[in-house]
Amino acid sequence: MISTTRPSGRPFPSDFLWGSATASYQIEGAAHEDGRAPSIWDTFSHTPGKVLNGDTGDVAIDHYHRVPQDVAIMQDLGLQAYRFSVAWSRVLPAGTGAVNQAGLDFYSDLVDRLIAAGIKPVVTLYHWDLPQTLEDAGGWTERATAYAFAEYARVVARALGDRVHLWTTLNEPWCSAFLGYGSGVHAPGVTEPGAALAAVHHLNLAHGLGAAAIRDELGADTPVSITLNLHVTRAASPAPADVEAKRRIDTIANEVFLGPLLEGAYPQQVFADTAAISDWSFVQDGDLELIHVPVDLLGVNYYSTGRVQHGTPPVGDGTPGPDGHRSSAVSAWVGADHAEFLPQPGPHTAMGWNIEPQGLVDLLLELHERYPTLPLAITENGAAFYDTVTDDGRVHDADRVAYLHDHLDAVGEAMDKGVDVRGYFVWSLFDNFEWAYGYDRRFGVVHVDYDTQVRTLKDSARWYRELIRTGVIPAPESAATL
Numbered sequence: 001m002i003s004t005t006r007p008s009g010r011p012f013p014s015d016f017l018w019g020s021a022t023a024s025y026q027i028e029g030a031a032h033e034d035g036r037a038p039s040i041w042d043t044f045s046h047t048p049g050k051v052l053n054g055d056t057g058d059v060a061i062d063h064y065h066r067v068p069q070d071v072a073i074m075q076d077l078g079l080q081a082y083r084f085s086v087a088w089s090r091v092l093p094a095g096t097g098a099v100n101q102a103g104l105d106f107y108s109d110l111v112d113r114l115i116a117a118g119i120k121p122v123v124t125l126y127h128w129d130l131p132q133t134l135e136d137a138g139g140w141t142e143r144a145t146a147y148a149f150a151e152y153a154r155v156v157a158r159a160l161g162d163r164v165h166l167w168t169t170l171n172e173p174w175c176s177a178f179l180g181y182g183s184g185v186h187a188p189g190v191t192e193p194g195a196a197l198a199a200v201h202h203l204n205l206a207h208g209l210g211a212a213a214i215r216d217e218l219g220a221d222t223p224v225s226i227t228l229n230l231h232v233t234r235a236a237s238p239a240p241a242d243v244e245a246k247r248r249i250d251t252i253a254n255e256v257f258l259g260p261l262l263e264g265a266y267p268q269q270v271f272a273d274t275a276a277i278s279d280w281s282f283v284q285d286g287d288l289e290l291i292h293v294p295v296d297l298l299g300v301n302y303y304s305t306g307r308v309q310h311g312t313p314p315v316g317d318g319t320p321g322p323d324g325h326r327s328s329a330v331s332a333w334v335g336a337d338h339a340e341f342l343p344q345p346g347p348h349t350a351m352g353w354n355i356e357p358q359g360l361v362d363l364l365l366e367l368h369e370r371y372p373t374l375p376l377a378i379t380e381n382g383a384a385f386y387d388t389v390t391d392d393g394r395v396h397d398a399d400r401v402a403y404l405h406d407h408l409d410a411v412g413e414a415m416d417k418g419v420d421v422r423g424y425f426v427w428s429l430f431d432n433f434e435w436a437y438g439y440d441r442r443f444g445v446v447h448v449d450y451d452t453q454v455r456t457l458k459d460s461a462r463w464y465r466e467l468i469r470t471g472v473i474p475a476p477e478s479a480a481t482l
């Protein structure tokens with residue numbers, strides 16, 4: 001068992017929003033029902049060898065048919081907010097054009113049930129499941145996809161309206177661009193570094209156009225956010241070559257998003273870093289103004305840290321790489337050929353990710369220093385472990401409780417130092433389809449038996465419920481008795 005290193009008992013402000021998060025393809029199932037068309041994840045997961053054990057999201061945890069029961073679980077936990085995503089191909093099966101009313105009705109009903117249960121809906125429009133028709137036309141390498149996203153955003157905004165507490169345009173565009181089109185370990189499985197850079201820009205553009213469409217539809221004061229997985233890395237030594245390796249990772253992982261989204265410009269260094277790969281001619285006059293729209297909040301997804309040195313990255317074989325992602329023969333780190341990720345000291349989760357809450361403190365402090373007036377929320381944080389239901393019918397996931405305990409204390413520490421954090425969403429509410437790892441890696445605070453679809457609160461869920469009830473981080477040892 002992993003022991004905690006941080007104190008218990010830290011109180012949180014009474015208006016701090018406690019939530020949990022999921023994503024459409026990871027939980028919904030019902031892949032062929034009520035007019036839903038395939039997304040890139042349907043195609044990818046059905047391609048042999050792409051997902052561990054050949055798992056797909058066809059059924060997932062059957063959330064599509066279990067909304068009343070699942071919302072009742074959220075209510076039992078006392079969740080104040082629920083972050084979920086909309087499946088684009090349920091709403092606009094062809095990506096643009098004809099609207100599928102049954103798809104909209106599903107989300108509208110979910111939103112009504114959440115509100116009736118006292119839970120604030122936090123809607124992500126794009127959590128990686130691009131309609132396959134749009135991918136067939138070039139996907140995120142095409143500028144037209146950004147405009148299609150704005151059309152889709154408008155349709156969903158019109159349908160769900162002001163019942164939504166907070167809109168999020170994109171979840172982790174880094175993964176969409178670099179795992180989707182660079183290393184190809186995520187859908188659509190393309191391995192072209194130049195395509196990944198075009199995808200970066202068109203995702204940024206989609207955010208700007210989508211945010212404008214939402215506000216045009218619902219009013220200028222409609223709260224809009226984006227969620228990034230900013231990579232927290234450290235140079236392996238102060239040697240200039242190692243520092244430069246880390247700088248290249250920062251540029252391609254973080255700055256190509258923070259720059260245009262929050263500062264209105266791409267980092268100049270990225271053009272030199274990637275000169276052999278792309279001339280960036282996909283950036284057109286006026287695009288930066290379209291991208292750089294005000295955001296009301298920045299979502300931060302945080303799991304672990306990385307250590308980088310100057311070196312030659314090994315050729316990947318699909319196993320988990322030291323950068324935390326599945327390795328591939330083609331690197332996800334476009335323009336950073338001599339940046340090598342080193343294995344991190346433990347403890348590790350079942351993903352092989354190192355556990356380092358201090359990285360979250362550092363990230364939040366850095367963001368606050370750079371953007372002092374921008375509110376933040378932790379839109380994902382959590383851990384996969386190999387959980388089992390024991391003879392007493394419970395899931396004693398002490399490792400996950402310790403992980404959540406220490407990271408929440410890290411959030412509190414950053415808030416004590418002045419960082420404006422508005423809420424925390426544990427990833428994930430339920431065990432679910434963990435992308436290229438299928439159902440093998442369990443992130444839920446609620447256990448799901450994939451044969452029977454029975455849901456069982458893990459100790460972490462009981463512990464989280466106690467935290468929400470009291471507003472004070474409970475001692476981790478108490479979880480097994482709650």
Ligand code: FCB
Nearest residue numbers: 023171172427434435443
């Ligand atoms: C994030 C994803 C989320 C989940 C977690 C573990 O990158 O946004 O869907 O898979 O990782």
